[in-house]
Amino acid sequence: MMNAGRREFLRTIGQAALFSSGILPFAGFLSGCKTLETASRIGAQVGAATGVLTESQAQSIQKSGRAVARSFEEITPEQEYYIGRTVGARILQKYQPYPNRRATTYINLIGQSLSRASDLPETFGGYHFLIQDSDEINALAAPGGLVFVTRGMLRCCRSEDAVAAVLAHEIGHVQYRHGLQAIKKSRVTSAMTTLGIEGTKTFGGQELSELTETFEKSIADITNTLINNGYSRAFERQADSAAVTITRRVGYDPNGLVEMLKEMQRQLKPGRIDFAKTHPAPQSRIALVEPMIGASLWIPEARQHRFNIALAGV
Amino acid sequence: MSLGKRTLLAFVMSVFLLTSGVGLAATMKSVQIKEGALRSTPSFMGKIIAKVFYGDRVEEMASKNGWAKVMPAGKTQPGWIHDSALTHKKIVLTAGKGDVDQAATGDEIALAGKGFNDQVENAFKEKNPKMDFKMIDQMENMVVSDSRMRQFLQAGQVHPGGGSQ
Known part of the structure; x- marks a missing residue:
């Protein structure tokens, strides 16, 4: 199980990524993913340069940027x-x-x-x-x-x-x-973030509840598209x-x-x-x-x- | 074309074929479906010679029309399986923390039982007790055997090229 500090840190990254995905114009899916990764990298570099983040934290954000800049194609x-x-x-x-x-x-x-x-x-x-x-x-x-x-x-x-x-x-x-393409990108991002938080086979209560919520919303995205x-x-x-x-x-x-x-x-x-x-x-x-x-x-x-x-x- | 040029072309082509063959022999893949069949020929009509399961590692020896000839780790009999059953990723069935970090940031491994899994489905069921998952389970048990399918297609004169074109 991961400590609370790291969980909070990853959650912040996830939220930042969600925010970025909400405001950046996506010309296309692949280019959109690229944009998100780039935004994360630039943000981390700025953070490190201004002393807000340590070098290792900045590297982690860049790594997680890659983690969150994933698409439905990453759904196994x-x-x-x-x-x-x-x-x-x-x-x-x-x-x-x-x-x-x-x-x-x-x-x-x-x-x-x-x-x-x-x-x-x-x-x-x-x-x-x-x-x-x-x-x-x-x-x-x-x-x-x-x-x-x-x-x-x-x-x-x-x-x-x-x-x-x-x-x-x-x-x-x-x-x-x-x-799967009907699932909003932010859900995939959110699921990846939770996955990055929890490393053991069995999810803890908090992660399970977050993941279940993301799951429910993903199902709603699909059924709304299919049925409505x-x-x-x-x-x-x-x-x-x-x-x-x-x-x-x-x-x-x-x-x-x-x-x-x-x-x-x-x-x-x-x-x-x-x-x-x-x-x-x-x-x-x-x-x-x-x-x-x-x-x-x-x-x-x-x-x-x-x-x-x-x-x-x- | 002169004899010299032809010999050179033949040499270049054989080197290419040889090296691409060697490259393929070293490719390791994983089974990404719950259960799959290895067949004697690259076709769903091929005889089933072995079963493979989620996460099994196989060595790709050859490929043809979307099918891969594979040797499962620790086995001596190769068989054919459709490419869609395989992934280049290593599937980790019991993930440690290092695997999770690697999976979150790279393309080399995938974690079995992670993300949306049976645990999440169960939590969802608790919140939505009226939803009928029993019928979904029954649906999944509707599996047509190879022999039944072959018989069905033959009896209906359904065969490739049997349409209007």
Whole structure:
């Protein structure tokens, strides 16, 4: 355990970094991190030169500057896993699970096959898929690979290839770690500071409570984005593009995505605020992906037959 | 191209290949997922020949299309694993104070069980007792076996190149 003086010292550094991150203009994420590190170095140098800090304290600040000038990319797969579990539990508060074993097994067979063809096939806890009992049209992915899809969304799918497109889009969000990027930079900074304070395996009461608070806020950042605000158009385009690539790699027809979007267009009712609120209009998504894919959808009979059976009643 | 130039080019290329091969042989990596499989070929369709676990150290012997051929420390049978399961960092399972300082300021090591971990999740659960983590646990148990997946894809005539393009 670290003494109180050092804890206070690190906390001050963390606060200084948080303050800096709040006032410095971030032209881009990487440049922003660089700026923070630079600010910390300059601050430490000024402090040492003016005699406010000792030389070793100044060096420590510079070191910690590197520690806090970290991004979501520094969140380890293990930590991403714990974030994803709690984001998943929050998503389950919105809609209950749909207790249909056959349909759940079916989407796990499709989804887990697709995940292996993504650019991030291995996550700490793996990819898992669940249907939620709601008429709303929605699909959500928690960091690390927990993917949720509503009955309403599955009703927009007329084929297995369309289901594959929906799941592959969500896998795309996981692959690009879009969820983690919704976490405010200050949270990552704060978590790193607490981590720097506590060196033993078990966190002490104070550090645990700080870290839990940071954790809660990070989860809120992600769920607010997922459920209320939606990702940026750029992230949605990336996920649609990933869906085309991933479905094609496995052997599904990427036209399944267009087919699903057309059906969604028909089913989205004016005034309904679920999927329409957080996603670009189906028409604009179709315009993006159609040039990436070719001829019309052809589905083998055996595949269509099992789709009809597996999702009957959904 | 003259014979002399061709010989020189061949020599330069073999030196390059030799040195890059030697460089790879010395690369040590760590398993960064909970549990992974080493396979006989660089593909998820390859036969599973061994399991590896979080923090295991492996030596990278070769790489191909995003897959690494690795030898786990203390073992004699190499196998293939996807790059996304590995990190160049050393994962410290039981961290001492020195490790924490190093992890906070460098890129060489990562600490297992640090930051957002089961302890933080438990503290969160205490504050949010209505949240359903049991369903999340059940979700994580939904794992499709290799043979079941292969059977599923074959039965649905889902195979690479089977789409419209």
